[in-house]
Amino acid sequence: MLGKLIKHEFKATWKYFVAIDAIAIVVGFIAAIVGYGVAGNIDDLPATMIILLSLGLAGYVFALVSAAVLTTVLNVVRYYRSLYTAEGYLTFTLPATTTEILSAKMLVAIIWQFIMALSLFISISLLVGSFLLYGSIHDLFDIQEFLDGVVYSFMEMLGIIGFWGTLRYLFNVLMTIVFNMLIFFFAISIGQLWQKHKILGSIIAFFTTRFVMGIFGFAVNMMSGAFSMLYDSATDPGKYFSHTTIVSLFISVVASVIMYVASIWITDKKLNLD
Amino acid sequence: MSKLVDIKGLTKNYESITALYNVNLELESGHIVGLLGPNGSGKTTLIKILCGLLQPTSGLVQVDGHNIGVETKSVVSYLPDQTYLDGNMTIRDIFALFVDFYRDFDINRAYNMLNVLRINPDAKLKTLSKGNKEKVQLILVMSRRAKLYVLDEPIAGVDPAARDFILNTIISNYDPSATILISTHLISDVESILDDVIFLQYGQIALHASVDEIRSREGKSVDALFREVYRC
Numbered sequence: 001m002l003g004k005l006i007k008h009e010f011k012a013t014w015k016y017f018v019a020i021d022a023i024a025i026v027v028g029f030i031a032a033i034v035g036y037g038v039a040g041n042i043d044d045l046p047a048t049m050i051i052l053l054s055l056g057l058a059g060y061v062f063a064l065v066s067a068a069v070l071t072t073v074l075n076v077v078r079y080y081r082s083l084y085t086a087e088g089y090l091t092f093t094l095p096a097t098t099t100e101i102l103s104a105k106m107l108v109a110i111i112w113q114f115i116m117a118l119s120l121f122i123s124i125s126l127l128v129g130s131f132l133l134y135g136s137i138h139d140l141f142d143i144q145e146f147l148d149g150v151v152y153s154f155m156e157m158l159g160i161i162g163f164w165g166t167l168r169y170l171f172n173v174l175m176t177i178v179f180n181m182l183i184f185f186f187a188i189s190i191g192q193l194w195q196k197h198k199i200l201g202s203i204i205a206f207f208t209t210r211f212v213m214g215i216f217g218f219a220v221n222m223m224s225g226a227f228s229m230l231y232d233s234a235t236d237p238g239k240y241f242s243h244t245t246i247v248s249l250f251i252s253v254v255a256s257v258i259m260y261v262a263s264i265w266i267t268d269k270k271l272n273l274d
Numbered sequence: 275m276s277k278l279v280d281i282k283g284l285t286k287n288y289e290s291i292t293a294l295y296n297v298n299l300e301l302e303s304g305h306i307v308g309l310l311g312p313n314g315s316g317k318t319t320l321i322k323i324l325c326g327l328l329q330p331t332s333g334l335v336q337v338d339g340h341n342i343g344v345e346t347k348s349v350v351s352y353l354p355d356q357t358y359l360d361g362n363m364t365i366r367d368i369f370a371l372f373v374d375f376y377r378d379f380d381i382n383r384a385y386n387m388l389n390v391l392r393i394n395p396d397a398k399l400k401t402l403s404k405g406n407k408e409k410v411q412l413i414l415v416m417s418r419r420a421k422l423y424v425l426d427e428p429i430a431g432v433d434p435a436a437r438d439f440i441l442n443t444i445i446s447n448y449d450p451s452a453t454i455l456i457s458t459h460l461i462s463d464v465e466s467i468l469d470d471v472i473f474l475q476y477g478q479i480a481l482h483a484s485v486d487e488i489r490s491r492e493g494k495s496v497d498a499l500f501r502e503v504y505r506c
Contacts, residue, residue, distance in 0.1 A: 086354065093327070272327075
């Protein structure tokens with residue numbers, strides 16, 4: 001039954017998300033072409049052109065941020081609407097368990113968020129890549145030297161070194177997405193406990209959960225000695241980042257499991273579709 | 275006759291309001307039952323509990339020998355009192371969804387009914403008129419070979435012609451081994467198709483009897499009795 005639920009969830013949502021992801025990549029592609037075209041003669045461009053390019057860049061950033069925000073909003077609205085409004089009359093009368101129903105919705109939403117993150121990465125990579133390509137073709141700099149220098153240092157700082165390092169980083173990104181989405185889903189479930197003003201209840205639950213998680217994360221980082229490492233960060237920033245990443249990952253996993261179980265339990269035991 | 279619905283000591287509270295209080299009810303297979311009562315009497319609450327959309331405060335609710343859950347949802351076909359489908363879906367998509375989830379959904383029957391109404395299966399639900407939306411929802415519900423059909427106000431808010439279509443659809447697709455529970459306050463329109471009636475008043479069952487029994491015992495129609503019982 002879970003497979004069927006996932007299939008129909010994808011079927012109901014793919015058009016919107018694929019369109020948004022495609023736009024994010026297309027604007028990156030356009031930005032890359034423009035970037036490649038102006039990379040060599042940026043000093044010779046007239047002031048109006050510079051202003052236009054600056055506006056274009058701001059528009060590009062705005063488009064990416066909007067795409068990311070819109071994806072999250074659509075996912076959250078879809079989750080709420082299909083479960084806790086009149087559409088829930090169909091959803092919760094399907095012969096499936098609450099765990100299956102909520103898991104399918106959550107999983108599909110998280111997959112779309114992950115694909116969005118991937119689309120942003122591709123879009124930005126296209127733009128950055130166009131400058132690298134231009135520099136390489138016109139012998140402005142050695143691309144290998146650039147990758148080995150700046151890019152490697154940056155990746156080393158984030159811990160993206162080697163197969164396991166990369167895998168751990170990707171898992172961390174995934175868990176960040178899972179954690180952030182589960183806060184929304186958990187807050188929506190909490191909101192259902194309100195007899196009236198359920199949306200307001202969800203909003204309050206969301207900010208309260210965020211606040212508690214923030215305090216908890218800070219406390220755990222402090223207790224684990226992360227902040228004493230910060231003093232050494234000038235000499236060894238990688239150690240600090242690596243430590244906080246592992247702590248954050250641990251918190252994300254534990255909190256996500258708790259919020260997942262709680263969301264299902266609340267919906268299963270307290271569902272009241274008025 | 276087997277016991278299809280078994281409710282014992284059912285109570286449902288909404289904060290300080292008691293919507294249902296100590297309801298005891300048994301329904302057998304093979305009946306068309308009218309769930310009657312004025313607004314706020316607890317009809318929709320009872321229906322939603324039967325369908326697993328509301329959690330009872332206390333009491334036991336079983337359908338076909340099971341507590342409300344996956345087993346009961348696969349044998350209960352529910353028509354809510356409002357549009358409950360995603361307006362962006364086409365009718366064809368909705369039929370596909372029902373085929374996937376309900377083994378008892380007869381897609382040929384569904385398309386036949388749709389053809390009679392001359393509704394385009396590729397139309398999105400949001401493009402249909404209110405009456406046609408109601409009809410499509412009824413087609414979905416009545417195209418299942420369910421054991422229990424639960425119809426919440428199926429004829430409210432539609433014109434007389436649509437009302438006739440809805441009642442004809444219910445009758446012509448009725449499997450005599452199944453039970454239909456119809457909630458309504460338009461009693462005169464449905465009285466002719468009912469076997470039994472349940473009067474709900476202040477969240478309790480005021481009367482549960484067969485239509486024939488009421489006519490012979492009270493010497494009046496269900497509609498007349500209803501007006502008498504619920505006189506303001």
